[in-house]
Amino acid sequence: MTTAILVVESVVLVLLTLLVAGLLRSHAEILRRLHALGAGLDPDADSTPISLNRSVDLRASDPDSFAAAVDVVGAGLRDDAVHVSIVGTRHRTLLAFLSSGCLTCQGFWDAFADAPGLDLPDDIRLVVVTKNGDEESMSALRGLAPSGVPVVMSSAAWTDYRVPGSPYFVLIDGSEGRVRGEGTGAHWDQVKNLLRQAADDATDDTREVRIDRELLAHGIEPGDPSLYRTAEQISGQSRA
Amino acid sequence: MTKLAAHGLAVALPAGWEGRIQKRAVTGTTEQTHSVVHLANFPLPEQRDDFGGGVTPLMRSPDVFVVLFEYGPDSLGTPLFAAQGVPLVRPDMFGSKRLQRPLPGQLGCQQFFTANGRAFCLYVVAGSRAYLPRIVTGVNAVLADLDVGP
Numbered sequence: 001m002t003t004a005i006l007v008v009e010s011v012v013l014v015l016l017t018l019l020v021a022g023l024l025r026s027h028a029e030i031l032r033r034l035h036a037l038g039a040g041l042d043p044d045a046d047s048t049p050i051s052l053n054r055s056v057d058l059r060a061s062d063p064d065s066f067a068a069a070v071d072v073v074g075a076g077l078r079d080d081a082v083h084v085s086i087v088g089t090r091h092r093t094l095l096a097f098l099s100s101g102c103l104t105c106q107g108f109w110d111a112f113a114d115a116p117g118l119d120l121p122d123d124i125r126l127v128v129v130t131k132n133g134d135e136e137s138m139s140a141l142r143g144l145a146p147s148g149v150p151v152v153m154s155s156a157a158w159t160d161y162r163v164p165g166s167p168y169f170v171l172i173d174g175s176e177g178r179v180r181g182e183g184t185g186a187h188w189d190q191v192k193n194l195l196r197q198a199a200d201d202a203t204d205d206t207r208e209v210r211i212d213r214e215l216l217a218h219g220i221e222p223g224d225p226s227l228y229r230t231a232e233q234i235s236g237q238s239r240a
Numbered sequence: 241m242t243k244l245a246a247h248g249l250a251v252a253l254p255a256g257w258e259g260r261i262q263k264r265a266v267t268g269t270t271e272q273t274h275s276v277v278h279l280a281n282f283p284l285p286e287q288r289d290d291f292g293g294g295v296t297p298l299m300r301s302p303d304v305f306v307v308l309f310e311y312g313p314d315s316l317g318t319p320l321f322a323a324q325g326v327p328l329v330r331p332d333m334f335g336s337k338r339l340q341r342p343l344p345g346q347l348g349c350q351q352f353f354t355a356n357g358r359a360f361c362l363y364v365v366a367g368s369r370a371y372l373p374r375i376v377t378g379v380n381a382v383l384a385d386l387d388v389g390p
Contacts, residue, residue, distance in 0.1 A: 088255030
């Protein structure tokens, strides 16, 4: 009798051990995935943007890979139809692809509630794009939607701009009618920094074009030997 | 060109134009609301009154703001709404005294009409007289593509 009880207890103990091990493993997997989504519990963890399968840089490092810019047409949150002009405008548009359910998006919804606090350049208009109503929680969206920022439900826009997941940001130059950069981030400050870098890159492009024009105006064409002189040669010439 | 459509109204917008077709939320048990269309060749702010409050102060000289405001069935058959079909606009229809909210330099135009058994007011605000010919051409191109369903 005692032997039988011992055998049963041993079996129960083994089963419980397996159960606890399985639970610990499952817990570790959940923590790992949360960390990958930028919602990890480690306060010292590096808060770099979420790495998706596309560039995480809003700078126009590879403009040919961007989707063609199109206007955003969809539904609003109050039984309305919305057409937001993107192409052929005088301003730039920052499309924020968000959803009501994504954990990282919550910080952006909160930040967008204070539109002046976003510190966006005057020529950038922020527009939030979610998926269609059948893929979103309408009541949650109504609670999250900031009063001063257009919110459009348009799964078509997610397809048009080849959005891999939320949150995702696309910057479009309306006058040129093309995407200038795209990417993601875990916090609004990261997105703002990337916007600043995109602006710096554009300035660099303008400067390069201006220098090329000035050199050409003075008869200095690509390959001109004067372009390849060393600092020593230039200083030697100026001394002579 | 993608068509913006809701509440039995549809319109195709040219490049640089945007729009909303909406119905105000009912606030009382006996209240009935009808369609309001806002179209513009500049970014529409989210906080807008039906006839352009919150919008027209933001307009620049080349800008135009178009409102299509639907009235209830009791307006049908009244002399004010006798004109049939979506109207087009002409420069001589515009004046500073036809604005709901007068602002320096701006001109307004109002036309009442019935289309497909529905009564509407077309209200257009032009940013300036200097751009009026171009604005009228743009507005008429949009109105020509406006479909009013029953």
